[in-house]
Amino acid sequence: MRRLQTRFVVLFLMVIYSQVSLAADLEALPEFLRSDPFGAIVAPDRSGADLASSLYDTQHRVILTGSRGGYVSFHLVVKLPLPGLYTLDVKISDPTNKVQIDLFREWFHFTDSDKHYYPDALIPVHSTYSSRLPEPDNRISQQTAQAFWVDVYIAPDAHPGTLSGSATLKAGTEIMTLPIQLTVMASVIPAEDAVTVDHNSYGSSWLAQQFAASYQRDPEHWFESNQFFGLIHAYHRIFFEHRGIFHQLGYGHSGKVGPEFAPVLDGSGKRKHITSWSLYDRHYGPLFDGTAFSACRRGRRPIPFVYLPINPEWPASYEFWGEAGYEAEFVNVVSEMERHFREKAWTHTNFEVFFNHKKRYKGFPWDGDEVRFPKDLKYFIEYGRLLKKALPAGTPVQFVFRADVSWDMEQQFGLLEGVVKLWCAGGGILSFYKDAPKMLRNRGDVVWYYGGPPSVMDSSSAITEFPLRAWLWGVNGYVHWLTVSPGEDPWFHFNGGQTALVYSGEGFGMTEPIPSIRLKIQRNCLQDLAVLDGLKGRMSLDSLRAGAARSYNNSALDDWWNPRPALADLPSDQWLGSAIDDATKHSRQRLGHPVASAWYNVHRYALTLQAEAK
Amino acid sequence: MKILYLFALVVSFIVLLSGNAKLNPEASTDLERQLDDVARVGSVVVDGDVCQKIVTRRAKEFLFAKEFRDEFLAGDNYDVDDVAFNTVKKTLIRLSHLASFPADVNLWMPIEGHPGKIQLVIRNKNEMSQFWNWGELYGDMVPQMETVLKTGQRVTVTNKPGWISVLAPVYNSSGDVVGLIETVSQVKVDAHENVK
Numbered sequence: 001m002r003r004l005q006t007r008f009v010v011l012f013l014m015v016i017y018s019q020v021s022l023a024a025d026l027e028a029l030p031e032f033l034r035s036d037p038f039g040a041i042v043a044p045d046r047s048g049a050d051l052a053s054s055l056y057d058t059q060h061r062v063i064l065t066g067s068r069g070g071y072v073s074f075h076l077v078v079k080l081p082l083p084g085l086y087t088l089d090v091k092i093s094d095p096t097n098k099v100q101i102d103l104f105r106e107w108f109h110f111t112d113s114d115k116h117y118y119p120d121a122l123i124p125v126h127s128t129y130s131s132r133l134p135e136p137d138n139r140i141s142q143q144t145a146q147a148f149w150v151d152v153y154i155a156p157d158a159h160p161g162t163l164s165g166s167a168t169l170k171a172g173t174e175i176m177t178l179p180i181q182l183t184v185m186a187s188v189i190p191a192e193d194a195v196t197v198d199h200n201s202y203g204s205s206w207l208a209q210q211f212a213a214s215y216q217r218d219p220e221h222w223f224e225s226n227q228f229f230g231l232i233h234a235y236h237r238i239f240f241e242h243r244g245i246f247h248q249l250g251y252g253h254s255g256k257v258g259p260e261f262a263p264v265l266d267g268s269g270k271r272k273h274i275t276s277w278s279l280y281d282r283h284y285g286p287l288f289d290g291t292a293f294s295a296c297r298r299g300r301r302p303i304p305f306v307y308l309p310i311n312p313e314w315p316a317s318y319e320f321w322g323e324a325g326y327e328a329e330f331v332n333v334v335s336e337m338e339r340h341f342r343e344k345a346w347t348h349t350n351f352e353v354f355f356n357h358k359k360r361y362k363g364f365p366w367d368g369d370e371v372r373f374p375k376d377l378k379y380f381i382e383y384g385r386l387l388k389k390a391l392p393a394g395t396p397v398q399f400v401f402r403a404d405v406s407w408d409m410e411q412q413f414g415l416l417e418g419v420v421k422l423w424c425a426g427g428g429i430l431s432f433y434k435d436a437p438k439m440l441r442n443r444g445d446v447v448w449y450y451g452g453p454p455s456v457m458d459s460s461s462a463i464t465e466f467p468l469r470a471w472l473w474g475v476n477g478y479v480h481w482l483t484v485s486p487g488e489d490p491w492f493h494f495n496g497g498q499t500a501l502v503y504s505g506e507g508f509g510m511t512e513p514i515p516s517i518r519l520k521i522q523r524n525c526l527q528d529l530a531v532l533d534g535l536k537g538r539m540s541l542d543s544l545r546a547g548a549a550r551s552y553n554n555s556a557l558d559d560w561w562n563p564r565p566a567l568a569d570l571p572s573d574q575w576l577g578s579a580i581d582d583a584t585k586h587s588r589q590r591l592g593h594p595v596a597s598a599w600y601n602v603h604r605y606a607l608t609l610q611a612e613a614k
Numbered sequence: 615m616k617i618l619y620l621f622a623l624v625v626s627f628i629v630l631l632s633g634n635a636k637l638n639p640e641a642s643t644d645l646e647r648q649l650d651d652v653a654r655v656g657s658v659v660v661d662g663d664v665c666q667k668i669v670t671r672r673a674k675e676f677l678f679a680k681e682f683r684d685e686f687l688a689g690d691n692y693d694v695d696d697v698a699f700n701t702v703k704k705t706l707i708r709l710s711h712l713a714s715f716p717a718d719v720n721l722w723m724p725i726e727g728h729p730g731k732i733q734l735v736i737r738n739k740n741e742m743s744q745f746w747n748w749g750e751l752y753g754d755m756v757p758q759m760e761t762v763l764k765t766g767q768r769v770t771v772t773n774k775p776g777w778i779s780v781l782a783p784v785y786n787s788s789g790d791v792v793g794l795i796e797t798v799s800q801v802k803v804d805a806h807e808n809v810k
Contacts, residue, residue: 085775205807220787223805248810252808254741258806258809359692362737364699365696365699536745576681578683
């Protein structure tokens, strides 16, 4: 009898347990913990698993706190143990509509290299979203969880105080509600960033590939269509709304210029001149006067930087290099450009004279990008002379000579002083020269460093390392060298996304790009950096930086630099790539890879300082 | 007056047709003929001795170098003599003006000690080549190139749909074929291709 009782109890418990595990569930996770399609935290983020309950208070409410003029973000994860329909509804009541919810469904990318799923692309959905699991288009047959990214936007003029909201999941007869409490702080996130984060790209043929349906409707005229220019502007907008900027290089390594990147030229020698601005102005006009951003939350603003089409083959033909005809072609056309920009009052943008070619691509006999051989620098000096000749003294149009430097940067900082004003430096080699950023900025130059986005297989906080390093180093910005190239099949055979931070929205019925989780985390990081930098009137910048570094990975500021290696005193054409690698070991070992919670800690640090400042 | 108007209309129509013919696949014979003319002239005016001075000894030494910790070793050591390069490049650009349509004249050189391999040494502003795989320092020599280098004959290649290349020998002062030029165009030029 006793044995029967025991069996009954076990059976009863099993039934109860199965009922519990079969129940639908709705979970809120901090932005740094990404879920996979089965409800587990993805492996690279498990280092931050202790954050899992950090959003909840003791009453199981989701507690959010944010400054005005920015975003607070988190994940919601819908879990259904069995296939079925569901509806998710997220709201925060604000009668003034100064607090708004942006909801995104997270796409689970299958990465071929490690055969796992990672969420990254964010598909905008209405704040009431109905679908089923498994999600039909994501095609994961055993899917039991769907993650959503929630952006809570707090306008700069929102009223400080507390707002209530909820996330409600309906699945079959079950209804589950997570109460949300948002505290809007009185502080306002500075609109200007402490660090410029650039998202680079090359040409525009990739747009036709990624928006193939649009292109196929009229391939003959697509590159001159309103859709095409609208799409380019949409790329600028998506990066701008995420506190970044966007660059599109308009020429190839041998000097071929895409028609939309340059005015049309005619003639030769001293008769060479501009005959049409039509495509150029359609492309750039709304970017230079800011109207392309009129509907943005951040407001209308001209783009701060743009590549010019100038290269060794444009506007002057390389056929005449070194001759009077080359100088005439260059000077006359660049003068016409300056006049056009001035007449249009496009005076808020830095127009970059930038040489991207490398001799290994066989177009020209000198490296414009990453000069290694000092003999190539004579070309820079000559272009500096030509540019000076082309521009009237005191022009309000901002032409700036940019150089992307690595090997020989220390010598170039000296030799090209007064010629190059915008330095984009390789991060590894710049880490040898701790005094360089201050020296360059003190003389009025702008300094960025460059690298590439982390993979989705890295921890969620990995993307924050680049802007943080820029701020700790005291440089003006950071460049992701390629950010619009997610590979042939990012949806089902993903390469990890080290060349993409946005995706085409065309597969989801949209005519614009869609963001990624990494881009959102980067934006939130930039918000915090703007806050921290904004506190420098109350604390020393060094102290703020030291606090952020300590919070991030328990590092000291010196850990972010490398000792000047012996090779720095050798001519750069004697350096080996592997030796550079060795010379950057120090910082790699000291810093390690950022754990998922790294930026969470910096965010808390910023919030604490803000509260103290108040 | 009406007759004049009609005459002008007919002339415009003919001019328009002949202009379009350059972009029409059926008119590729004209393309081929012009490219062959350019190649023939190029064989005479491109100076093989100068071409041989373009790629530096250092670049040649590193061309096939492999280092597992340094995937860019060969590219990072690629270097040219800019005076020789500019001299030949200017000639190639002027040659391309002989065609009445957008065309490039590229210089290819065999690699000493590596039979079957060839490298593109100079490209030009339309970024056209039927043989160059974007970014590669050197590649496998196609049989037509081998023919040109061995026999000194010009060879027309239309392997890639819509592309026409004429390969022609480049001689040095000893009378040896030391390289070849590729005069190349496309039946339909893609304004956005290779802007990267």
